[in-house]
Amino acid sequence: xxxxRMTCQELADFLMAYDDGExxxxxxxxxxxxxxxxxxxxxxxxxxxxxxxxxKSLCDDAEGAPPHECPEELIEAILTARRSGE
Amino acid sequence: xxxxxxxxxxGLRRGDDAxxxxxxxxxxxxxxxxxxxxxxxEDDARDAVQEAFLSAFKSIDRFQGGSLxxxxxxxxxxxxxxxxxxxxxxxxxxxxxDLLPKYLDDGxxxxxxxxxxxxxxxxxxxxxxxxxxxxxIDQLPEGYRTVLVLRDIEELDTAEAAELLGMTKNAxxxxxxxxRQALRGLLDPELQAGGGPPG
Numbered sequence: 001x002x003x004x005r006m007t008c009q010e011l012a013d014f015l016m017a018y019d020d021g022e023x024x025x026x027x028x029x030x031x032x033x034x035x036x037x038x039x040x041x042x043x044x045x046x047x048x049x050x051x052x053x054x055x056k057s058l059c060d061d062a063e064g065a066p067p068h069e070c071p072e073e074l075i076e077a078i079l080t081a082r083r084s085g086e
Numbered sequence: 087x088x089x090x091x092x093x094x095x096x097g098l099r100r101g102d103d104a105x106x107x108x109x110x111x112x113x114x115x116x117x118x119x120x121x122x123x124x125x126x127x128e129d130d131a132r133d134a135v136q137e138a139f140l141s142a143f144k145s146i147d148r149f150q151g152g153s154l155x156x157x158x159x160x161x162x163x164x165x166x167x168x169x170x171x172x173x174x175x176x177x178x179x180x181x182x183x184d185l186l187p188k189y190l191d192d193g194x195x196x197x198x199x200x201x202x203x204x205x206x207x208x209x210x211x212x213x214x215x216x217x218x219x220x221x222x223i224d225q226l227p228e229g230y231r232t233v234l235v236l237r238d239i240e241e242l243d244t245a246e247a248a249e250l251l252g253m254t255k256n257a258x259x260x261x262x263x264x265x266r267q268a269l270r271g272l273l274d275p276e277l278q279a280g281g282g283p284p285g
Contacts, residue, residue, distance in 0.1 A: 007189075007192070007193025007194070008189065008193055008194050008195050009189040009193040009194075009195070010193065012187060012189075012195075012267070013263075015263065015267075016259065016262065016263040016266070017259075040195060040198035040199050041199070043198075043199040043200065043201050044187075044195075044199035046201070046202075047199055047201070047202050047270055047274070047277075048266060048267070048270055050202055050205070050277075051266055051269050051270040051273060052238060052266060054205075054215070054219045054273065055219065055223070055234065055238040055239060055266070055269065056238055056239065057215070057216060057219065058123070058216055058219060058220060058223075058239050059238075059239050059240075059241060060116055060119060060120075067115065068115030068116050068118060068119040069115045070110070070111065070114030070115040070117075070118055070135075071118075071132075074114060074118070074132050074135065074136065075107075075110050075111060075114055077136060078110050078114070078135070078136050078139045078140070079103075079106060079107055079110060081136065081140055082106060082139075082140065082143055083103075
């Protein structure tokens with residue numbers, strides 16, 4: 001994009017700070033001005049956020065997370081180790 | 087503390103075998119999933135779970151009950167997995183640069199971002215989508231994968247992750263951002279609108 005005081009590369013560097021609300025006011029304004037006139041950066045921001053959402057979908061507390069089985073031999077090994085005072 | 091946790095804790099402190107078995111059976115699978123995510127190796131993950139439980143058993147009298155038993159165990163398992171990670175033979179740190187977006191000298195992207203297809207919540211929880219994301223996370227260099235797993239999946243805050251990893255909070259933030267950017271790049275070919283069906 002042209003006419004902005006922030007390059008696309010700088011914007012990408014500041015994405016997380018922006019989403020975490022850690023960009024100082026002046027920088028935030030320049031960031032948002034750039035986003036307003038640069039569709040590829042807006043797309044980059046959206047896909048970055050989607051990436052974070054996809055990562056969080058692996059969390060055990062996420063909706064639809066599969067139950068995790070503990071192998072019987074591991075359970076036995078832990079209980080045996082406890083009984084033998086390891 | 088919930089009634090169930092209070093009853094379980096009482097049994098554990100009495101040294102009741104049945105209480106120990108209940109704890110291992112109810113929490114073992116979940117803890118194994120945690121250590122698998124951090125270590126990426128089944129044998130190491132199982133060892134870490136065993137070490138976590140044995141460590142928890144020893145400190146059961148010191149557990150104050152200020153959090154859920156499951157939360158307390160989760161932290162112990164994360165710690166056990168990180169200890170295991172450190173004990174592995176040190177390998178030179180892999181660079182993440184090849185996975186990061188490229189820019190021209192004037193700061194424009196070498197390849198402008200293309201929109202992704204819309205993933206509904208239903209698609210997001212499909213096993214295949216999860217598998218795809220997990221496989222991409224496994225391609226991240228270890229030092230970046232660990233930070234991303236701790237912050238975005240295990241939901242530790244920056245300060246907790248920094249303390250466990252022996253890094254500054256700023257270093258954790260920088261690594262997390264790069265790991266997310268690299269993960270985005272790895273998922274991009276699969277998720278671009280107009281590509282194949284998601285997961």
